[in-house]
Amino acid sequence: MSQYSFADTLVNSKDNQAQPIERITFGSFDSAEKGWWLMDRSAPTPSEKEITETIPYSQGILDFSTLGIDRFFDNRDITYQFKNIGNRYDERKVIENEIKRMLMPLGTQALFDSHEPGLHWLGKCKSVTVTDDANYQSLTATVIFSCYPFAIGNSAEGSDIWDDVFFPNWVFQDTSFTVNGTQSINLINIGSHTAEVKIVVTGTVSITGDFGSMTLTTGTYTDTQLTLAVGENKLTLNGSGTINFEFYKEVMI
Structure with missing residues (x-):
């Protein structure tokens, strides 16, 4: 704006x-x-x-x-x-x-x-x-x-609330995953700068990416070394459990 x-x-x-x-x-x-x-x-x-x-x-x-x-x-x-x-x-x-x-x-x-x-x-x-x-x-x-x-998104990315969808700057994506072994995921930050992430885990899940790697057990984490760069963020998950990444886009308008 x-x-x-x-x-x-x-x-x-x-x-x-x-x-x-x-x-x-x-x-x-x-x-x-x-x-x-x-x-x-x-x-x-x-x-x-x-x-x-x-x-x-x-x-x-x-x-x-x-x-x-x-x-x-x-x-x-x-x-x-x-x-x-x-x-x-x-x-x-x-x-x-x-x-x-x-x-x-x-x-x-x-x-x-x-x-x-x-x-x-x-x-x-x-x-x-x-x-x-x-x-x-x-x-x-x-x-x-x-x-x-x-300007900050009203809903966390991945919520995909229809009334909030703005097609010129929007992506539909999964931010919650069930982990059983090793899998690759891609989190997309469509904001204007890096996004901090809240991570909720059940079980034990390791995360590896450009930031390095960390292993998380059941709990909620709000202060980790993982931040999402603007654009695609490719990560590898390994372990057994569930993991949810909660982040909000911040846009320069």
């Missing part, structure tokens, strides 16, 4: 009244349910965490900002502009107080945007600015969230 102008012009008829279609949800705040029309959203790409060194008597600089295939970024600001219309002055003041009260006290958590089905942001509300137009009995709210630089 890059920076662009947008207006929610679609209308959902409910009790013969126009209802917003485009929405964000954050905590218990649902912009559409609260009568806020989404007019604009902006999500410019985040700035890089640059690490550079200058060597005397050499051309240019040395850039250490990339480790392996990963570039590292600061948080990104995601900005939304909403309108709320058709309320008296006293009602508008209540609505203004409510949006600030519902967004600002919350800590870091998931931010869902109807523009990106199947994905969410992770962040906290940075500011809420509201202006009142008495002539048109309307409020305009500008809401800024400070978010983790990548």
Whole structure:
């Protein structure tokens, strides 16, 4: 999702009244349910965490900002502009107080945007600015969230929940396996950088790949040397039992 102008012009008829279609949800705040029309959203790409060194008597600089295939970024600001219309002055003041009260006290958590089905942001509300137009009995709210630089999949890879499928960037794959002897598998990370993996094992299963090898017994593992590079990750399993790899794509949009 890059920076662009947008207006929610679609209308959902409910009790013969126009209802917003485009929405964000954050905590218990649902912009559409609260009568806020989404007019604009902006999500410019985040700035890089640059690490550079200058060597005397050499051309240019040395850039250490990339480790392996990963570039590292600061948080990104995601900005939304909403309108709320058709309320008296006293009602508008209540609505203004409510949006600030519902967004600002919350800590870091998931931010869902109807523009990106199947994905969410992770962040906290940075500011809420509201202006009142008495002539048109309307409020305009500008809401800024400070978010983790990548959008995160709502469901673990391999879940294949139909409503989340986005064919231009999707792969159907198995992430759970029954092991009886030796078998080769291929886990595909369609995200924008390496993915950490939660591994759940019953029995005893050894995993071998480019990372090296390890043997796991019955249990849940969240901190191992196995991370999935972007693209295909070919692994060999050996042993007896079951193993499930749980990971989420993180996408630069």
